[in-house]
Amino acid sequence: MLNQLEAEFPEHTPRPSGAPKALGGIRVIDFSHFIAGPFATMILADMGAEVIKIEVPGRGDDLRRYPPVDKELGLGAPFLWTNRNKRSVALDLKSESAVGIVRELIATADVIVENFSTGVMERLGLDYQSCRKIRPQIIYCSVSAYGRDGPYADRLGFDPIAQVESGFVSMNGYADREGVRALSPVMDISTAMMAGNAILGALVARERTGLGQAVELSLFDSAVLMTGYATMQHLFTGANPQRGGNTSPDTCPSGVFQAKDCAFYINCGNDKIFQRLMSQVLDRDDLASAEIYATGSDRIGRRDELFALLGEAFAQQPWAHWQARMRAAGVPHGQVRSVGDAIRSPEARERRIVTRIPHDRVGWVPNVSLPIRYSETPIADPVAAPAVGQHTESVLRELLGYDDRRMVSLAEAGAFGPNAPRGSKA
Numbered sequence: 001m002l003n004q005l006e007a008e009f010p011e012h013t014p015r016p017s018g019a020p021k022a023l024g025g026i027r028v029i030d031f032s033h034f035i036a037g038p039f040a041t042m043i044l045a046d047m048g049a050e051v052i053k054i055e056v057p058g059r060g061d062d063l064r065r066y067p068p069v070d071k072e073l074g075l076g077a078p079f080l081w082t083n084r085n086k087r088s089v090a091l092d093l094k095s096e097s098a099v100g101i102v103r104e105l106i107a108t109a110d111v112i113v114e115n116f117s118t119g120v121m122e123r124l125g126l127d128y129q130s131c132r133k134i135r136p137q138i139i140y141c142s143v144s145a146y147g148r149d150g151p152y153a154d155r156l157g158f159d160p161i162a163q164v165e166s167g168f169v170s171m172n173g174y175a176d177r178e179g180v181r182a183l184s185p186v187m188d189i190s191t192a193m194m195a196g197n198a199i200l201g202a203l204v205a206r207e208r209t210g211l212g213q214a215v216e217l218s219l220f221d222s223a224v225l226m227t228g229y230a231t232m233q234h235l236f237t238g239a240n241p242q243r244g245g246n247t248s249p250d251t252c253p254s255g256v257f258q259a260k261d262c263a264f265y266i267n268c269g270n271d272k273i274f275q276r277l278m279s280q281v282l283d284r285d286d287l288a289s290a291e292i293y294a295t296g297s298d299r300i301g302r303r304d305e306l307f308a309l310l311g312e313a314f315a316q317q318p319w320a321h322w323q324a325r326m327r328a329a330g331v332p333h334g335q336v337r338s339v340g341d342a343i344r345s346p347e348a349r350e351r352r353i354v355t356r357i358p359h360d361r362v363g364w365v366p367n368v369s370l371p372i373r374y375s376e377t378p379i380a381d382p383v384a385a386p387a388v389g390q391h392t393e394s395v396l397r398e399l400l401g402y403d404d405r406r407m408v409s410l411a412e413a414g415a416f417g418p419n420a421p422r423g424s425k426a
Contacts, residue, residue, distance in 0.1 A: 005356075005366060008344065012355040012367060015378040021048025022377040026203065029105055030054065030086065031114040031121075033061040035159070035185050036219060037143050038082045039192035041113050044199065045085035046370050046379045052105065052395055053083065053386070057090040057417025060388035072362045074387060081368060083385035084357075089396070090389025090416060093124055097413040102126065104400050106134050111199055115143040118153045128214045139202040141195055141215040148216055157219050162187040166223030167240075171230060174245045191222040252299035253277075253306050256336060259319040263336040266326070271295060273331055280329035281322065282313055343368075359384045392416065 026049040030041040038053075038061070045051040055061055066078040073080070089105075091098040103126075106112065112131060114121055121127045121142075128140040142148055145157025163169050163181045173180040198215045206212055224231065230241045241249065246265070248254035253274070254267045268274040271294070278288035287309075293299050299306055314322060319335060326333040337345065343354045357367045367382045396402045402410075411420050 006364070009354045009356050009366060010352065011364075012357045012382060013352070014381050020377050021380055022374060023047040023049040023203075024377075026050070026111065027109045028052065028111040028113060029102070029109045031112070031116065031126075032143065033115065034063050035078070035082055035188035036191040036195070036217075037113050037115040038063070039189060040141070040143070040195035040199070041086065042082055042084060043192065043196040043370065044111070046372070046382070048377070048380050049111070051086040052109075052391075053086045053088045054093075054102065055088055055090050055388050057092050057389060058419055060088070060090070064388070070362070073359070073365070075385065080365060080385045084367065084382045085380055086386060087391035087395055088386035088389055089392045091392070092414055092417045095414040097410055098415040099124055099126070101396065101400070101410065101415060103134055105395075106131055106138065108399055109135060109138065110203070111139045111141065113141045113143070113195070113199075117156060118144060118148055132212060135212070137206060137210065137212040139199060139206065139212050139215060141199050141202075141217065143191060143195055143217045143219070145219050147218045147221075159185040159187045159219070162219045162223035166220060167227050167230075168223055171227065171241045171243065173243045175243045179243060186226060187219055187223045190226050191217055191219050194222055194225075247303065247307075249300075251296055252303050253310055255307065257307075257311055257314045259314050259317060259322055261318045264319060264322070265334050265336060267332040268299075269332065274299065276329045277326070277331045281325045281331060282310075355382075357382045357384055361387075389416070 023044055026044070028041055028044055028049050028051045030038070030051050030053045032038050032041060033055075041049075041051045041053070053061075061079065061083070063082070064075045064079045066076045069076040091101060093099055093102070106126075112126075114126075128138075128142070131138050131140055144153070145162070146152035146155045160181050163186070166187075168187075169179040169181050171179065172182065195215070195217045198217060202213055202215050227241075234240060246256040248267070251267065251269050254265075254269070256263050256265050258264075266277070268277060274293065275288040278284045278293075287293060291298075292302060293306065323333065323335070335341075342348060348354065353369055355367050355369065356364045359365045365384050367384075369382070370379060372379060393407065396407065410416065414420075
């Protein structure tokens with residue numbers, strides 16, 4: 001499959017030589033797995049931080065096995081998507097010698113990120129209070145399902161659980177059936193973005209005060225935020241959002257319509273956009289100025305008749321016709337695309353969202369870039385996600401100064417896992 005993509009996407013264009021990185025010189029020790037934690041640390045890595053991912057020897061992060069898994073790469077597409085620009089160190093944290101290595105790494109670090117089940121880091125002696133004794137300026141970010149204290153701290157949670165319990169699912173879908181989850185891990189991604197923001201804020205605060213601090217994020221908290229202003233609307237009215245499919249409860253006409261050849265979405269967010277739609281796109285000045293459609297609430301009350309009118313008109317011409325007219329008139333619009341269509345679209349190509357980057361085993365892999373564009377500190381050139389323990393030896397030698405004798409001793413003590421060769425380097 002990857003061979004078929006080579007001609008479709010360009011090679012990554014390297015950042016200017018010598019340009020500084022926003023987080024250059026910042027070191028992150030990353031104990032996180034799955035998506036919320038690793039995506040947050042990948043954001044930091046893309047900004048130039050050195051991220052050292054601590055993984056279980058042999059097995060590594062469970063996300064490595066999420067499909068589709070490429071046999072040559074030995075990892076799945078989701079892991080590749082969320083772990084670029086990191087170095088992997090494989091340590092068996094059941095071994096006291098491995099925990100000792102981690103403590104030495106923490107002494108050199110600026111940030112720790114973890115999303116283990118509540119209590120795991122305490123049992124390892126790697127909780128915030130323990131780590132701040134090693135490195136008082138440490139910023140310690142903990143990501144959990146329902147928070148690290150209180151009666152729900154023991155609960156495990158994944159993205160779909162946060163979607164249903166936050167009310168998010170109840171808002172999405174059609175009124176005549178159950179609400180539907182978003183297939184995209186939107187709660188993991190939003191939590192990762194919040195974690196990245198929180199860590200950046202803590203780094204700025206440390207620059208000003210010299211103090212490190214604990215930072216906590218909860219998947220559930222982020223999920224409630226992702227219900228948007230519906231939460232505040234409910235607090236004003238007592239009413240819960242009603243599922244309206246692709247229509248909007250707040251604006252009209254907003255929804256999916258069918259051109260002669262494909263489906264598209266329009267969003268008339270205010271009265272002026274509606275008037276431009278009617279007068280400049282549909283040549284219906286009479287409807288643009290009609291009192292029965294004068295305000296958003298008027299149009300919402302007549303949604304069915306308005307949608308029927310628009311549907312009949314739009315079906316007469318192909319998408320290219322309507323797209324040109326709506327763009328000229330300043331009416332927000334978009335073609336309904338598949339994921340594959342989206343990443344091959346003119347807009348995605350212009351923004352160079354998907355590129356090819358080198359890989360030492362298979363030649364190259366695809367890369368999906370962050371949406372951040374810096375003028376003075378460009379995002380780091382992407383390096384593909386590592387193999388399990390790919391950098392164990394280099395990190396321990398470079399950062400901690402371990403020699404051959406020390407590496408062999410640690411291997412014999414089980415620091416690199418029960419299957420690591422004894423009497424040899426990791």
